[in-house]
Amino acid sequence: MQSREPFTLTGLFGHPVGHSRSPHMHNAAFSAKGVPYLYMAFDIQPDQIGAAVAGIRALGMRGVNVTIPYKVDVIPYLDRITPEAELIGAVNTIVNENGELIGHNTDGNGYVRSLLEETNISLPDAHVLVLGAGGAARAVAVALAMRGAQSVMVANRTREKGDQLIESLSSICPARSLSTDEIPDLIGLVQLVINTTSLGMYPSTQEVPIDPGLLREGQVVSDLIYNPRETRLLREAKQRGAIVHSGLGMFIYQGAEAFSLWTGLEAPVEVMRKTVEELL
Numbered sequence: 001m002q003s004r005e006p007f008t009l010t011g012l013f014g015h016p017v018g019h020s021r022s023p024h025m026h027n028a029a030f031s032a033k034g035v036p037y038l039y040m041a042f043d044i045q046p047d048q049i050g051a052a053v054a055g056i057r058a059l060g061m062r063g064v065n066v067t068i069p070y071k072v073d074v075i076p077y078l079d080r081i082t083p084e085a086e087l088i089g090a091v092n093t094i095v096n097e098n099g100e101l102i103g104h105n106t107d108g109n110g111y112v113r114s115l116l117e118e119t120n121i122s123l124p125d126a127h128v129l130v131l132g133a134g135g136a137a138r139a140v141a142v143a144l145a146m147r148g149a150q151s152v153m154v155a156n157r158t159r160e161k162g163d164q165l166i167e168s169l170s171s172i173c174p175a176r177s178l179s180t181d182e183i184p185d186l187i188g189l190v191q192l193v194i195n196t197t198s199l200g201m202y203p204s205t206q207e208v209p210i211d212p213g214l215l216r217e218g219q220v221v222s223d224l225i226y227n228p229r230e231t232r233l234l235r236e237a238k239q240r241g242a243i244v245h246s247g248l249g250m251f252i253y254q255g256a257e258a259f260s261l262w263t264g265l266e267a268p269v270e271v272m273r274k275t276v277e278e279l280l
């Protein structure tokens with residue numbers, strides 16, 4: 001960094017944050033672009049999250065990413081949130097615009113950008129099946145619906161949570177909640193299957209969210225998990241001739257979108273990807 005200006009501070013609010021790859025990824029990106037920004041991870045105690053958000057304004061930070069468990073809890077402390085964050089019901093990026101704190105959600109957009117980059121899917125032609133209905137599922141399902149997916153089905157172990165997500169989606173696109181028993185009858189009709197559950201994540205790498213025998217040739221199968229890089233679901237999907245998409249791209253592009261919101265610049269995505277890959 002050649003600039004002699006004072007650094008602009010950004011960072012991550014979460015608990016815990018010790019294993020996050022975001023500081024390395026963002027600091028590498030700031031360096032590559034030559035912008036005098038710094039990114040630090042802050043481990044915030046649950047009773048301090050309101051004070052931490054007030055600190056963004058007090059310290060003149062440009063913004064922060066927000067991660068587990070605060071993506072919902074930060075909302076009451078912000079001045080406003082985007083319509084997409086409102087529909088998702090969670091914020092993962094805060095931008096400080098001259099003292100006004102604005103909540104965004106870049107997870108969904110980041111997911112869609114990486115999906116379009118890494119697969120040949122055409123969203124207007126895609127019927128989508130989302131496995132799971134937690135925070136990540138909400139971000140991905142809302143983003144796909146907003147960007148024109150033909151229809152979205154959600155299958156979740158706890159049916160009521162799937163029903164709630166469908167309520168948010170149905171104003172945007174045809175949407176339906178399924179019980180997990182209905183998956184075998186309907187999965188053949190969809191072009192895109194997405195695992196948003198933690199089934200298959202390290203160290204339980206033998207788990208799968210559905211029977212991989214249900215997947216078919218040409219289907220796009222996407223897994224938000226990126227540790228391992230290739231889950232058992234993706235490995236078996238590939239053996240059946242499916243096109244696979246791993247969760248690493250979503251992580252990189254949610255960061256890239258945050259980078260652009262803070263700096264106004266296009267993010268150096270390849271530098272960010274290489275930095276994260278070296279850490280994995």
Ligand code: ATR
Pocket residue numbers: 131132133134135136137156157158161196197198199
């Ligand atoms: P995230 O923010 O990563 O989405 P989350 O909000 O805790 O995390 O959501 C986890 C999702 O994985 C939920 O859909 C959860 O199903 P329930 O709503 O029934 O809890 C799903 N999930 C987690 N473990 C699961 C398991 N063993 N079998 C099936 N689904 C599971």
